[in-house]
Amino acid sequence: MTDVTVAVVGPGAIGATFAAVARRAGVRELTLCGRTPVERITVRADRGEPVVLEDGVRTEPGGVRGPVDWVLLAVKAHQTPGAGEWLRALTGPDTVVAVLQNGVEHHERVAPFVDGAAVLPAVVWCPAEPLDRETVRLRGEPALTVPDRPEGRALADLLRPGGARVDPAPDFRTALWRKLTMNAVAGLQVLTGRRAGMYRRPDMRRLTVELARECIAVATAEGANLAPSVAEDIAAELAAMPPDLGSSILFDRAAGRVLEWDARNGVVQRFGARHGVPTPVSDVLVPLLAAASDDPN
Ligand SMILES: NC(=O)c1ccc[n+]([C@@H]2O[C@H](COP(=O)([O-])OP(=O)(O)OC[C@H]3O[C@@H](n4cnc5c(N)ncnc54)[C@H](OP(=O)(O)O)[C@@H]3O)[C@@H](O)[C@H]2O)c1
Structure with a gap:
């Protein structure tokens, strides 16, 4: 068990994939934050055992206990403002928000909602397909590239024990x-x-x-x-x-x-x-x- 609290905002294909990684890594508390209630999500990797996330997706930012140590933000880029209430509820000055999104404007997009928390952009490499609301097909190893700075290396330490490849990149x-x-x-x-x-x-x-x-x-x-x-x-x-x-x-x-x-x-x-x-x-x-x-x- 790692004494770390993690919230995944946007528990879709990529959010569920990395929630499964965090679960396997043994984080103390894992909260799935979405906008559609789902009781359980199964991440079915083409290689390896499926991971079932039994905790259910929460949909009320007002009822959540923050701040957490890590937010893994995996809504689509244009959905970020819609997830702003979650980000405000979950972040404090010591929170790191890892932004698992495509694009190149992670910081500009997310910083307005996190009130001083660190924003860590990530490049997501693993193809994941939502088969239905409760099932994600993961077609490769969960893999991220992050900046080679303290928050990036800390994310690697957090997620590698759960089976993810996380590469801090100097460039x-x-x-x-x-x-x-x-x-x-x-x-x-x-x-x-x-x-x-x-x-x-x-x-x-x-x-x-x-x-x-x-x-x-x-x-x-x-x-x-x-x-x-x-x-x-x-x-x-x-x-x-x-x-x-x-x-x-x-x-x-x-x-x-x-x-x-x-x-x-x-x-x-x-x-x-x-x-x-x-x-x-x-x-x-x-x-x-x-x-x-x-x-x-
Ligand atoms: N899928 C891939 O293979 C892949 C690979 C590399 C990178 N990426 C990137 O990863 C990011 C996430 O993509 P994805 O494919 O995982 O998307 P997705 O499957 O559509 O998941 C997005 C999730 O965010 C939720 N959401 C939307 N608005 C929200 C809000 N206001 N509050 C809370 N949750 C909200 C959605 O809920 P609903 O179910 O209600 O819509 C859904 O659970 C994107 O930037 C994408 O380009 C994806």
Whole structure:
């Protein structure tokens, strides 16, 4: 048993995955904080035993006891303001909020809700698919990259005993933008409605490389250290993925939910404009994603 209190805000695919890790790591208190009541969640890994989280999802921030030592925030980026009441209830000056989200703007997004608590951005690498509200399929090892600073190393100490890989990275900015590039490309899956098998098509591979190149140009302007050839590496990695592998933005599209388009694709266009870097593929993709997500008609 580790004498640590942990709250997971957003117990969906990634939140439940890391709640299961925290449970296996033997944290003293684990609280699941959501907006839909669920009695138990099972995380079913393709390799290894399933973990059943029996405690149930709490839905009333007013009834929770804070502050906790760690908040693992795993709502979608655009859902962060909606989770603000949870964050205010659970954080104090000694809390660390690990932000398990895609995108590159973790700190700006979360800091307004945590009143001085430390915000630790994390890159999430493990594909996890919500099969239904009570079941998550985890298709790889739970894995995070975090900044190599005291809070990042403390998160590694907390979660490694539960079976997660947590890598503190000295050049975290580069890791963040490499993942963002992969996420931006996954926006193409929303338009095709296809899983990763589509990246094996030569035409999709060319489009992937074009989009990845513009993301890398923006990333470079932001100070990341990504060679242009990383675009071809990413296209090859995506083509080598299991053809039935999905993406959280594709799952949201299939379910008719609001998409995380601004944090994953809009950001390339916004930061490109800031630096004078052309983003022609994003200029087409972003309005299509936004309309698919947000248009009420
Ligand atoms: N899934 C993956 O494979 C994967 C991999 C890498 C990174 N990521 C990133 O990880 C983050 C989380 O993604 P996900 O796939 O885990 O999303 P998800 O399955 O949709 O889970 C989001 C969870 O947050 C809850 N939620 C929404 N609004 C809330 C609020 N106001 N208060 C409390 N809980 C709230 C949702 O509840 P409801 O059930 O009521 O909607 C759901 O339980 C995203 O940034 C995503 O891009 C995902």
